[in-house]
Amino acid sequence: MNFDISEEQQMLQETVSQLIENECPLSRIREIFEGTDGYDPALWKGMVEMGVAGLQIPEEYGGAGLEMLDQALAAETLAYAGAPGPFLGHALAGLALVLGGSEEQKQRWLPRLAQGEALGTVALAEGDNVWQPEQWKLAGGSTLLGQKAYVPYADMAGVIIVGVAGPGLVLVEKGASGITTENYDLVDRARQLCTVSFDSTPCEVLPEGAAASERVRDAALVLLAADAFGSGQRLLDMCVQYAKEREQFGVTIGHFQALKHQLANMALEIEPTRGLYWYAAHVFDHVQDESARMAALAKAHITDRTMQIARDAVEAHGGIGFTWECDVQIWFKRAMFDRAWMGTPSVHRERAAQMAGW
Amino acid sequence: MDLDYGKEYEDFRAEVSGWLSSNWPPKGELAELPLAEGAARFRAMASEAGYLNRNIPRKYGGGEQPPDAIKGQIIREAFAKVHAPMEARGIGSMMLVPTLLERGEEWQKEKFVKGTINGEIIWCQGYSEPGSGSDLASLQTKAELIGDEWVINGQKIWTTTAQQADWMFCLCRSEPDQPKHGGISYLLIPMKQDAITVSPLKQMTGGADFNQVFLEDARTPADHIVGKRGEGWSVSRTTLKHERNSIGNAAQSEAIFKGLVALAKTSQYNGRPALQDPTIRQRLAGLEGYILSHKYSGLRQFTKSAKGEDVGIIGLMNKINSTNIGSEVSKLALDLLGDDGMLDPIAHEEMTLLPTGGNRGWINQYMYSLGIAVAGGTGNIQRNVIGERGLGLPRDYYADRSSGK
Structure with missing residues (x-):
């Protein structure tokens, strides 16, 4: 019994995190926020070289041959860093071909996707x-x-x-x-x-394709849940940092119980969901009977939690939190995307209710 | 990530199940004993076999096994499967025993541990006072050493099982000259004496799980102190840590949610079966998100502690997470009850997180979930702990000033 990520998985997260820090630091992300491309060529190139473009593509087709959990951990790390780019759609296209493609289609496309020759x-x-x-x-x-x-x-x-x-x-x-x-x-x-x-x-x-389409949907939900978790963690960390630096009434505002409780409540909302997205990712490969429902509940729950944390984060920063200049907006908006793409939380709660036979 | 236990542990599971099949339900003369006595004898045998009270040395009646969270979990699962009794619950075994093992004198361990884990000695806890709740260290119950006896005067409150208790572990102010936290001693006081009056405290539910305890020249021998004079605060921290850790339990949250789904299946809402109502479906699935998060957080903590690693901030969250779930579940239950939500609760089955007694049990739960949220320190105190110890925020100015550190 080991409900934890492995050393290799921790290393994957660290390496991705390091890459983003080198290739696409916050200053670069802010530049991208001034445009509309949502894309950083150097970062994507670095991710491809690192193998992140083909995490779930089998080794025989040039990929890393890893599982949904690895893909989801990468999604969390990318979200925590606020990384731009086409990771989500690319990962899902690869998975669709792995699960639904003919041998000829796989041979034609998977190596190119894994090596970043095609997006x-x-x-x-x-x-x-x-x-x-x-x-x-x-x-x-x-x-x-x-x-x-x-x-x-x-x-x-x-x-x-x-x-x-x-x-x-x-x-x-x-x-x-x-x-x-x-x-x-x-x-x-x-x-x-x-x-x-x-x-x-x-x-x-x-x-x-018919069977694969359901699995691609579930995979999308897991990756969005992981992305939302990473965003929620980042928002919380930003607020904690700010509470330790910002002074009013002669002390740092983290001394004040009203704010301390608000931050504790944010932590209570987001921290427990890490295990939920891990489990949803784990069952995708290992307990397929549970996969669809877990993916639905994880996406619904975590994207809702993070959206509320993003709202709280603006409040916790005071006036500056409402400005374009404040980095909170980066993850606030990421949360809006994660919550809506592939259907809002209520859609997936209703699906979960149906799957439970309620 | 691997959710199987592996061969070594599956062998252990087979061993435990084999032992259980020859010992539970009780065989031979044990089967003739009254239920409670049979259970006590069974517990002693299971401790002897190394399955119960595993962290307690054999000389005090324990199972004395090296720490192994996975074996502990396997034992819980195997015992639960055949409804065999686990360790006797109660504040004595959950809180006093760990404290004595860590801080007590040898004779204290010999005198109290075995009887407590067997259920022969019943304890109550004398911490809170009417004027000392969240600010527990401000407590005023006075203990004076007169001759070879402590003489204790004061009032304790929220004292569970005080009527039945043989002994109280009690925080008293013994060193009035010392600063707040440094003036407290941890005493063991016999409850069956005329100088102690126990008065039940009626709750909003109508039941009475707690008591007030009045100590008027109550006495206990001079050596019935755990730690030295003035060390009571630090001794009590050992205990409170055990209480906080014992309250979060995802199995209970899962069970209460299962009860809620069962209630929804038999209820009407807005003129149709409740499960056909979209808002009820949304609320149920919304709650399940919280319950699953709590469940898998529990699994994460379990893995961490099995590996001997620090569980981190999540370990500080169990209590609020489980009490929030209890509260939210009962709020939805009250909506499902509709008109029945005006009835008096059934109070006789208290001290449980799981509603029994049908619909009226849910009304009890609606109120009782609030009691659980306050027990062992209010949610707001726990939020301070999460903020300060978990997130590293600075301590509150006033708490800092009076901490005695």
């Missing part, structure tokens, strides 16, 4: 809060006609895995005919999302 992404949403596989209306065959929404970094992607009614998942290559993308103006400047329109765009069916 992968997933097109799941259809607008009007449609995210879940069972809701997808876009018809998939040999061509696509219609639109997908909130697709991460679609304008940069070499391959897009598209969720469709029927076969579940299809693959569209960069430059396919009839494909157009348009960027959203997002609140979280560390991410980028696009609408993708298909006009008789050729596509390939993933043979196991």
